[in-house]
Amino acid sequence: MKAFVSFSGGKDSQACLIWAVKTWGQKVEAVFCDTGHEHPLTYIHVQEVCDQLGVALHTLKSKKYAGFGDMSIQKGRFPSTKARFCTEELKIKPMVDFVLSQETDLLVIQGIRKDESNSRSKMEEQCHYFKGWIEPYGKDKKGRPRFNTYRKKDVLIHMERYSSTIMRPIFDWTSQDVINYILENNQKPNPLYYKGFSRVGCFPCIMCRQSELKLIIEKYPEHIDKIKEWESGMEKKDRHFFPPNYIPKRAMTNRIWPTTDDVVKYIKGKNETIEVFEEPEGDGRCMSYYHLCE
Ligand code: SF4
Structure with a gap:
């Protein structure tokens, strides 16, 4: 089995990475989805945190677009709160491709906290990575259930062969808990x-x-x-x-x-x-x- 932490360079995923290394040691690996539109300090921070913890870092990029700007120009528009294709194209799809490329059971650790937003408070502390492909994650304008469809065939094959679980170990933490944890573990946030x-x-x-x-x-x-x-x-x-x-x-x-x-x-x-x-x-x-x- 492999354990990956989704590391954005933000404080929540940094706390998760520290927590995961303390729990499982250096066999944990970090995965960073590069939108091509981050601050230079974030790129440096991501690498430094991984070096300090002694964990491998996988940097994922969209295979289709050369980053946020290229994606927007190719699509002929910028993403918006209602059409957040930036998250989908630059983060979700590269991460799904990465998960599907792993031919083993997987644990994906996410730094999501329930007090971040109403929608996040409804998430679970642990669930199947591909839950949104087999259970509706919401409804469309006509009230019909919505499912994730990206690489569905491959997802179903992967599910038959391997387990892939999402774990959210800091789900109940406050943002100040997160900062305190990072500092207590002799690191600094971004x-x-x-x-x-x-x-x-x-x-x-x-x-x-x-x-x-x-x-x-x-x-x-x-x-x-x-x-x-x-x-x-x-x-x-x-x-x-x-x-x-x-x-x-x-x-x-x-x-x-x-x-x-x-x-x-x-x-x-x-x-x-x-x-x-x-x-x-x-x-x-x-x-x-x-x-x-x-
Ligand atoms: S919502 Fe879009 S623009 Fe904002 S951080 Fe996520 S990918 Fe970037």
Whole structure:
């Protein structure tokens, strides 16, 4: 049997990786799905954590797309909260391909916590990896059950031959429990948390909070330039990264859809308002969402 930890570079999966190594030793392996749209610090962190724990790292990429930007341009649109094909194409499919390529019983360890969201709270601490292929995971618009269909034939063959189980060992932990566990085990979470980001993943994610986008605009403008480049590479010029309701219509040049320039202008102009509600920067206070300053 093999045990793999789905490691995103975020704190939850890091805690899982530490937990798994403490439980099973170095035979555990880490799997990182590279969207091609991560912060450089995340790539470094992923490698450093694996080196520190002495575990093998598998970096998976989409076989179809050269990363987030290429995927969006090829599809002629950016993903959205309603059409989150980014997760499917850049994370789920590469991971399913990886699982199917393992000709043995498998344990896949995921850093999912029930207090992250309502949908996550309904998940189980342990289940079959391919559960969504054999049991409905939801309903479509007409109320019909929805199943995963990706490589279904291969999935059924794999299921006949091997067991593949998902385990979520930190399901009941709080985010602060996770941070404490990482620190107690002489590691540090991804440096992005120290810089004021509450989530690690695509930089930025399509669901990025405005306060985090403000940090990116100020400190990492090259990531904004990258989005603009993708937008200008779109065949249809009305396809933009940020959702239509991300900023008020009055702040949009065309009153229909915000361009990245519109969003940047709005967020910069809104700086003072945001700071009324959020922790100010640069006055010696901890910038970290999880109070990471010792
Ligand atoms: S982090 Fe955000 S943008 Fe990236 S794959 Fe996940 S949902 Fe999509």
